[in-house]
Amino acid sequence: MKSRPHRVENRLQAELLMDRTWLRLLDVFAREGRGVADAARVLGVTTEWLFRRVRRLERAGLLSVQGARSRAGRAVKLYRAAAETFFVPFSLVPPETVGRQNRAQHLELFETAIGRTFLQAPFDQDGWGFVTARMPNGDVHLRIMREDGALWADLGDAAPVMVSGWHVLHLTPSDAHELQGELRALHGRYAQRTGEVPFLLGIFLADTSRVSGLEHAHGAAP
Secondary structure, three states, X not given: OOOOOEEOOOHHHHHHHHOHHHHHHHHHOOOOOEOHHHXXXXXXXXXXXXXXXXXXXXXXXXXXXEEEEEEOOEEXXXXXXXXXXXXXXXXXXXXXXXOHHHHHHHHHHHHHHHHXXXXXXXXXOOOEEEXXXXXXXXXXXXXXXXXXXXXXXXXXXXXXXXXXXOOOOOOOHHHHHHHHHHHHHHHHHHHOOOOOOOOOOOOOOOOOOOOOOOOXXXXXXO
16 A cells, blocks of 8 residues: 655745755655765765755755664665655645746756757857747747748757747637646656656646736737
8 A cells, every 4th residue: 555645844844845956866765775875876976965965854854864884894874765755735835836946947957958059050050040930829939940941840850859938828628638638648658768868848838817927918818
């Protein structure tokens, strides 16, 4: 029988668990006690870098010493996470703030990756830029294009792997649920694969009918 998630009762723990960087560090210690050097090898970081973060997780009560083992004549502390999974109630963290810091960090990483893409061939050549375009539903967007009319898609396998864009869609509730299911299924299918190159994928879909800021969008209510 699967155990229930450990309920978090303080805001410090909740804030750390909202940040996937901290969550990934904690997860290395979730299923067994590990020494810091061993965990650092798994994560691909230095022992010194990880040790400082282990101390913070320990002070927050998310990690604790579960024993020790002898190595090269000295005792190595074994750290274990407080649980394998955690439940953070919205009474500790308002729903609108969940993941905000996480998304900001990943957006910065994404923008940096895009910047480096455009320093490489073929975009290091003159003539590339963006063209404004209009979708059938009236939403306007930007497309990467060369001045002679060649599009990103025309490069085929030579095109860097990157998808970027925000689009306003006007859907029925049924269409929106269908799209939500397809996006989850698409992510799930590729999440099972194990390749050697890391890619950052972001999936965003939200009902903005009651949120100001898109009054200009085609089809928006007056």
